Amino acid sequence: MxxxxxxxxxxxxxxxxxxxxxxxxxxxxxxxxxxxxxxxxxxxxxxxxxxxxxxxxxxxxxxxxxxxxxxxxxxxxxxxxxxxxxxxxxxxxxxxxxxxxxxxxxxxxxxxxxxxxxxxxxxxxxxxxxxxxxxxxxxxxxxxxxxxxxxxxxxxxxxxxxxxxxxxxxxxxxxxxxxxxxERGLNLPAGRYDIPLMLRDAHFDKRGQLVFAMDDRRRDTLLVNGRPQPFLDVYARRYRLRLLNGSNQRNFTLRLSDGAPMTVIASDGGLLPAPLRVAGVTLSPAERVDVVVDFGRYEPGTRVVLLNTAGTNGVTRNVMRFHVGRRVSDSSRVPDRLGQGFDLGSATVVRDVNLHMDPRSGQFFIDGRAFDMKRVDMKIRRGETEIWRVHNRDRLPETMHNLHLHGTHFQVLDRNGGPVAGHETGRKDTVAVPVGGHVRIKVRYDRHLGRYLYHCHLLDHSSMGMMAQAEIVG
Ligand SMILES: [Cu+2]
The missing domain is CATH 2.60.40.420 (Cupredoxins -  blue copper proteins)
Structure with a gap:
């Protein structure tokens, strides 16, 4: 606990x-x-x-x-x-x-x-x-x-x-x-058929006021773009949905209630090289995927729920519902080739990054230290590729962490030695680090010299010290 x-x-x-x-x-x-x-x-x-x-x-x-x-x-x-x-x-x-x-x-x-x-x-x-x-x-x-x-x-x-x-x-x-x-040349669903969805949880008191407390188990109202469990009238055609997990701590595992596939076209940093058909997708806080859902497969009048299968009850399982309306002409498509491949090449440096919290003090640490903005925690040479082994040293089920890097995008190599989800093979800026486990990422800072943060994006954790900074040097 x-x-x-x-x-x-x-x-x-x-x-x-x-x-x-x-x-x-x-x-x-x-x-x-x-x-x-x-x-x-x-x-x-x-x-x-x-x-x-x-x-x-x-x-x-x-x-x-x-x-x-x-x-x-x-x-x-x-x-x-x-x-x-x-x-x-x-x-x-x-x-x-x-x-x-x-x-x-x-x-x-x-x-x-x-x-x-x-x-x-x-x-x-x-x-x-x-x-x-x-x-x-x-x-x-x-x-x-x-x-x-x-x-x-x-x-x-x-x-x-x-x-x-x-x-x-x-x-x-x-x-x-x-x-x-x-990107317009790809002819993906666009305009009113391209909809950003900010998913998050919240806790309200009896007067309808937001109440901030660190215990995420009380945040059991799900909001999409600031409304609890809304519905969306859609035409029977393709839509692009940009899914963002805007929660402080909650993971979402998203799938459609009838089990129909979604086509993932982009992750945090942009389009994947090729579309991926998936039954569901898991997003830790701050992660994004863009998916294309073809509502044209449904009869008008069908209702499809976007489910969070990580939720434990009806309140936290039901994210929103799509009400499928009439069929309209749809010239959009999902081409077989989307964005550029992303490969940072061979690495010259290997580092370990350790995330952990102290249950006695409630403090959160990276490599044993709480964030100090006056301290540089690592120096990195610009343009050099590194492999980071990111460890979650906590073992209790509440202590999931993830890692977000400012100033660059990274490549996820593996998680606990095994393959990662398809969408995680694209350009990433945030990656989940499971309880007691580790991920390996390939990192290169190509742009500016100076200081950039890296931190857990469970914001309750970063606010309590699980944050550090790298200095990019020439
Ligand atoms: Cu964390």
């Missing part, structure tokens, strides 16, 4: 933090059981609004966002206080193009420091959202994203020092879809 003491201590801190959110406005149903907030599949999915540039030059799209408190309509009958980019839960979707620069001015209108990280983005260290690079209340910071990397489903989220778990939990996360004009 995780240390009860650790949990309770953090819970107490959070209760204080949560007080910042004030008292939610309860419009009706004060006696409603917050744990079963609404009838499943009773409300439509919302697609996050697309951010609109405030200015466009020949090379660059400029955005201006305010990070602020707001209320969101998440549970029926309640207004829930959240932290949101532009006050939205999730934040607005940034649509970027490969080769075209994006600059986002992030204005901090909260009463605490924030930091913004573009997850999966290959950006210079000064724009990467290092926890030392804060935006104090009342200030802004311009983040420059060059978008010189393959098209991919990325996301941006808070990375404030020891605060990312709480800040992301309260809503500081949004999609950043990097698109490539070249």
């Amino acid at each position: 995780l240390s009860r003491r650790g949990i309770i201590t953090l819970g107490a801190v959070s209760a204080t933090g949560a007080a910042v959110h004030g008292v939610g406005v309860v419009r009706r149903g004060t006696a409603a059981a917050a744990e079963a907030p609404s009838k499943p599949f009773s409300r439509p999915l919302l697609v996050p609004k697309t951010a609109v540039p405030v200015h466009q030059s020949s090379t660059t799209d400029y955005y201006d966002m305010a990070i602020r408190e707001a209320s969101a309509l998440i549970l029926p009958g309640f207004r829930t206080w959240i932290f949101g980019y532009d006050g939205l839960f999730p934040g607005p979707t940034v649509r970027a193009s490969v080769g075209r620069r994006v600059v986002i001015r992030q204005r901090n209108r909260l009463r605490r420091n924030v930091v913004v990280h573009l997850h999966g983005g290959l950006v210079a260290p000064e724009y990467d959202g290092h926890p030392a690079d804060i935006i104090p209340p009342g200030y802004y910071r311009d983040y420059v994203y060059p978008n010189r990397q393959p098209s991919a489903t990325l996301w941006y989220h808070d990375h404030s020092h020891r605060g990312e778990a709480e800040m992301v939990f309260y809503g500081l996360a949004g999609f950043y879809l990097l698109e490539d004009p070249w």
Whole structure:
């Protein structure tokens, strides 16, 4: 078991933090059981609004966002206080193009420091959202994203020092879809048939307010794009679904309720070389896959549930439901060849990275040390390929970890000596490290010199110290 003491201590801190959110406005149903907030599949999915540039030059799209408190309509009958980019839960979707620069001015209108990280983005260290690079209340910071990397489903989220778990939990996360004009030629489902789905869990109190506590077993309300267990009306045709696990700790194992295959076309860092038909896919926190689902195989009127088979009850097993409507013409396809292969070549250095937590103190460590932003934990030569053996030294079932690298993409070689899931063979930035097990990854930093974080993306763990930094040297 995780240390009860650790949990309770953090819970107490959070209760204080949560007080910042004030008292939610309860419009009706004060006696409603917050744990079963609404009838499943009773409300439509919302697609996050697309951010609109405030200015466009020949090379660059400029955005201006305010990070602020707001209320969101998440549970029926309640207004829930959240932290949101532009006050939205999730934040607005940034649509970027490969080769075209994006600059986002992030204005901090909260009463605490924030930091913004573009997850999966290959950006210079000064724009990467290092926890030392804060935006104090009342200030802004311009983040420059060059978008010189393959098209991919990325996301941006808070990375404030020891605060990312709480800040992301309260809503500081949004999609950043990097698109490539070249990709349009593949004729994958696009436009209104290309839908980002941010999956996460949450815990609400009886007044419909988000309550942050580290004990994930209480986070048993599943949200998709900020709504509990929504439904989506689809036509009987192909759709591209961009699946992101935005939870702090929960794994999702996703499959369709009738067992029909899904076609995986992309992982964290972009398109796979070839599509993969799978019955299901497991995502640890922060991982993404893009899948194509052919609803054209169903009779109009069919209802198909996106199931989380890792869930233990009806509340955590039912993610959302698709309501299949009429047949429409569909010229999209999934070609046999998609993106570039990804191979980092032969390695010159082998390292071990050890993840573990101390059940007595509730502290989390990498290689025996909790995060210290003044300390460089490893030096890596730019352009050199390394193999990292990443070990999860914990053995209790609650202590799953994963590893996320800033500043590069990596190749996953094996897990516990055996093969990994098909989608994990593409460009990755986050990989699951099973309890008591290990993964081997091939790593190369090709871009900038400077410091990049690596950490467990179970954000409760990274916030409690399971984070370190590498310095890339010439
Ligand atoms: Cu962890």
